[in-house]
Amino acid sequence: MKYSRPKQAVKKMLQKGRLRYLAHTDIARFSRYAALSSFDDDYEQAVARIMYNVHALEKGLARTADRRLGFGSKALSNLNGALRVYRRKGYDPAGFAWVEGLSVIQRYLELHADHGHDVSFLAGIIDPEFLAPPAADDFRAAGTKVISRGDKLANASKNFYELAQGRSAVREFSGEPIDPDKVLRALDNATKTPSVCNRQGWRVYWTEDKALAGQVLAHQRGFGYPELPEVLLTITVSNNTFLSPVERNQGFVDGGLFAMSVMYGLEHEGLAAVPLNACLYDRAQRAIRSLLDIDPSEVIVMFLAVGAFADETVVPVSDRRSPETFVRRR
Ligand SMILES: Cc1cc2nc3c(=O)[nH]c(=O)nc-3n(C[C@H](O)[C@H](O)[C@H](O)COP(=O)(O)O)c2cc1C
The missing domain is CATH 3.40.109.10 (NADH Oxidase)
Incomplete structure (x- = not known):
């Protein structure tokens, strides 16, 4: 009887109802907690936004095929926005993402200085505080190898x-x-x-x-x-x-x-x-x-x-x- 067609049809209907409910809870959790906008400024959200842009810039720094110097203005501008949020919220100034964010900007400056490429446009998209070289040598976190x-x-x-x-x-x-x-x-x-x-x-x-x-x-x-x-x-x-x-x-x-x-x-x-x-x-x-x-x-x-x-x-x-x-x- 357990395997009769009507019983299985009822079971399948019930399971589909459960699936809909569970999928709804997936959606609710994702839409409540993912960093969908730059105003989502909980700690992990700010960190994620910094790391996303650090990664984009690291990939640009690593690129040898087809590299166009002066690349990444969008990622730099987004990184600047994320660092501002991090600073405004008073998150850990020695935190992993903060160090990554500031150091990738330094690597960007170094690469362009090595190639004698003008990056004066950075003054228009990066805050002076983030452009200044960090004091400590251990700010080498991000970059290439x-x-x-x-x-x-x-x-x-x-x-x-x-x-x-x-x-x-x-x-x-x-x-x-x-x-x-x-x-x-x-x-x-x-x-x-x-x-x-x-x-x-x-x-x-x-x-x-x-x-x-x-x-x-x-x-x-x-x-x-x-x-x-x-x-x-x-x-x-x-x-x-x-x-x-x-x-x-x-x-x-x-x-x-x-x-x-x-x-x-x-x-x-x-x-x-x-x-x-x-x-x-x-x-x-x-x-x-x-x-x-x-x-x-x-x-x-x-x-x-x-x-x-x-x-x-x-x-x-x-x-x-x-x-x-x-x-x-x-
Ligand atoms: C599921 C997944 C998707 C990824 N998608 C991309 C991608 O679309 N493009 C890309 O260049 N790298 C992609 N990556 C590579 C990650 O950027 C990389 O693994 C991460 O930065 C860590 O670096 P590592 O693998 O060198 O340790 C992906 C990695 C994972 C695990």
Whole structure:
């Protein structure tokens, strides 16, 4: 009787009602707490806005292909606004984001001074207090660093912590071909990723066709480098693998864990990679689904662009907060 069609139809209706309620609570939490406007000025919101712009500027500083000096005026202006909010609210003047924000401005000034490029326009968008060089030497937090291909040769014999600490998102590839078996080995290893009740709902769309990858990335809008990846992996999870409304976000969890496993595998194999977001509005989402023929049951979790390391690559420092800033002991 439990499995009779009418009983299951009632159960499904109830579950859909629960799903609607839970999705509504998701929306309520997100719309109440996300930093959707620059007037959202709680501590974490101000920090997020600073870090978002610090990251944009670090990427500009790291860029060697197609760099236009004087870049980033929008990010600089937004950073200035976020630093003002942080200062007005009296948040910690030694805090991680504050130091990152002030130091990225210094790195910007240094780079342009090194190239003798005029940045007088900054006086119109950055407050004098933020432009003045911070006194302490330890204001070197944000900026760039160099990754050498040579350092990656021993990756297969590094211990796990060395490997994890040495990984960086690499966006500028050498353009040399890569061995697809290495990518396959990374995927094979990533099958060991845990998933809810071992359901392994992930799917991977593998694109070696650079023209196709270029079209996908044009809709993704977060890559923007002339050298396209040798392999573009699109990671999705099928909602067919879930049984209950409380699992509605599980695809992003399982797919995210899986993607991280793949990234460590790629690093182990000595391949360069950058994770790319799938935060897509409807039109881009539909275009990518159509380009890759993605099944409608699947959520697109993220992309991984994979290529070969150049001899040297400049990358953002992407400094990290220490555990004591985010661990809450109860
Ligand atoms: C889910 C996800 C989406 C990302 N999306 C992008 C992206 O669209 N473009 C990009 O250049 N980097 C993207 N990144 C890379 C992050 O900027 C990078 O991982 C972060 O700054 C930390 O730097 P690291 O990976 O070098 O340690 C993404 C990372 C993740 C995890």
